[in-house]
Amino acid sequence: MMKPDRRGEILKAALDLFTEQGFHGAPMALIAMQAGVGAGTIYRYFESRDVLIRELYKDLEERIYPYILAGYAETAPFRSRFLHLGTKLLRYFIEYPLCFRYMEQFHNSPYGIAFRRDKMLGKEGHCDVFRELFEQGAAQQVLKDFPLVILFCLAFGPLLAVARDHVLGFVQLDDSMIDRTIEACWDAVKR
Amino acid sequence: MMKPDRRGEILKAALDLFTEQGFHGAPMALIAMQAGVGAGTIYRYFESRDVLIRELYKDLEERIYPYILAGYAETAPFRSRFLHLGTKLLRYFIEYPLCFRYMEQFHNSPYGIAFRRDKMLGKEGHCDVFRELFEQGAAQQVLKDFPLVILFCLAFGPLLAVARDHVLGFVQLDDSMIDRTIEACWDAVKR
DNA sequence: ATTAACGGAATGAACGTTCATTCTTTTACT
DNA sequence: AGTAAAAGAATGAACGTTCATTCCGTTAAT
Numbered sequence: 155m156m157k158p159d160r161r162g163e164i165l166k167a168a169l170d171l172f173t174e175q176g177f178h179g180a181p182m183a184l185i186a187m188q189a190g191v192g193a194g195t196i197y198r199y200f201e202s203r204d205v206l207i208r209e210l211y212k213d214l215e216e217r218i219y220p221y222i223l224a225g226y227a228e229t230a231p232f233r234s235r236f237l238h239l240g241t242k243l244l245r246y247f248i249e250y251p252l253c254f255r256y257m258e259q260f261h262n263s264p265y266g267i268a269f270r271r272d273k274m275l276g277k278e279g280h281c282d283v284f285r286e287l288f289e290q291g292a293a294q295q296v297l298k299d300f301p302l303v304i305l306f307c308l309a310f311g312p313l314l315a316v317a318r319d320h321v322l323g324f325v326q327l328d329d330s331m332i333d334r335t336i337e338a339c340w341d342a343v344k345r
Numbered sequence: 346m347m348k349p350d351r352r353g354e355i356l357k358a359a360l361d362l363f364t365e366q367g368f369h370g371a372p373m374a375l376i377a378m379q380a381g382v383g384a385g386t387i388y389r390y391f392e393s394r395d396v397l398i399r400e401l402y403k404d405l406e407e408r409i410y411p412y413i414l415a416g417y418a419e420t421a422p423f424r425s426r427f428l429h430l431g432t433k434l435l436r437y438f439i440e441y442p443l444c445f446r447y448m449e450q451f452h453n454s455p456y457g458i459a460f461r462r463d464k465m466l467g468k469e470g471h472c473d474v475f476r477e478l479f480e481q482g483a484a485q486q487v488l489k490d491f492p493l494v495i496l497f498c499l500a501f502g503p504l505l506a507v508a509r510d511h512v513l514g515f516v517q518l519d520d521s522m523i524d525r526t527i528e529a530c531w532d533a534v535k536r
Numbered sequence: 537a538t539t540a541a542c543g544g545a546a547t548g549a550a551c552g553t554t555c556a557t558t559c560t561t562t563t564a565c566t
Numbered sequence: 567a568g569t570a571a572a573a574g575a576a577t578g579a580a581c582g583t584t585c586a587t588t589c590c591g592t593t594a595a596t
Contacts, residue, residue: 160545160546175455176454176455177369178368178369178455179455181580181581181582182581182582182583183548183581183582186548191546191547192546192547192548193547193548193549193582193583194546194547194548194583194584194585195545195546195547195548197582197583197584198545198546202582202583203581203582203583258453259453262449262450262453263367264366264367264369264370267513270513271513274515298525298529300522300525300526300529301516303510303515303516304507304510304516304522304526306506307503307506307507307509307510308503308506308507308526308529308530308533310506311502311503311504311505311506311507312498312499312502312503312533313502314502314506315497315498315499315501315502315505316495316498316499316502318498319494319495319498322458322461322462324465324494325492325494325495331491331495334489334491335491335495335499338489338491338499338533338534339499339533341532341533341535342499342503342529342530342532342533343529344532351571351572372554372555372556373555373556373557374555374556374574377573377574382572382573383572383573383574384556384557384573384574384575385557385558385559385572385573385574385575386571386572386573386574388556388557388558389571389572393556393557394555394556394557
């Protein structure tokens, strides 16, 4: 008989509710209820509501890397590495829509903006794979002559927009359309 | 002595505060204070907080069209019409960062999602210029073979991402970079 | 083996604060 | 004087957080 993973239950409930109802519409009491714990219990695992919101983000972000890096060949040509990462990322978002929606909501909130600012100014931390890839591409002159930030926008802007529309039910993406979408992202950044 | 435009003052204060503090951090009392009116007065002009939020959005959206349509030549070749609208739009967001940030926040909130769903399913309403343009482009086979929704994502995804990073201070866009960014958007959608 | 004591995890009612909205009073205009 | 607009104090609902108490598994003693 496994001991119940209360922290995990709380995170799961928070993901469901924050995603479905927004940060507004998900009071702690409701999260506790959905997680099957008492309201006070949450505070044994998370210092405050804000901390819960941020921890949930980190938790979700960490799961992405193993997924997109599976089968990633450091030595492959630049274009196919780009396509690999882009496709995997889009697939991941489609496969885990709750994750995608939560991260989007987070990014477009004061939490996310502060978070992003820290990341830009502080040490690079996680985005290493992408940063490395793009820096190489810029050096080899396969990419357009833009600052790195803009290249990220050109590549991920459309990707995220497409993921959003899929997740909201405005389009239904099949395998071929995923591939062609990422190729269009490539067209945007390639020289 | 001009009679004070209270509705306008309220909208302006709401724009400032919602943008700077988020929907969370801007209580009605503060908006009233910044607008220089009593708290109750707001309710003479807007039925509720939610209505105020939505009206402000509509108000901002309406101002965009005159700006981007100035000098728009219906008869020009497709590519240059695309570049015209894209450039103007990006310029507008850069010139009115509060407007941009508010609209972004709105879009990524329950309000905006409901709003967008209505727009997609109901009558087209405003987006006519863009929709018309893209439908023509699709018909003439200058655009990639994607559903309209995806084409929108490919074109506006990067544009909005770049605007966001500029507005947050992560890049400084000059005229030439604006133009080149829109050309990159074009690369993403062109066949 | 049984029971008693202990410690930390969990609980959820209660608290204090915040905030949208309402209501009564005051002001300004005709 | 009479009416419409404005003000801002009052209201009550909602919410995050706290804390005194309960529960339960483990250890220690008999």
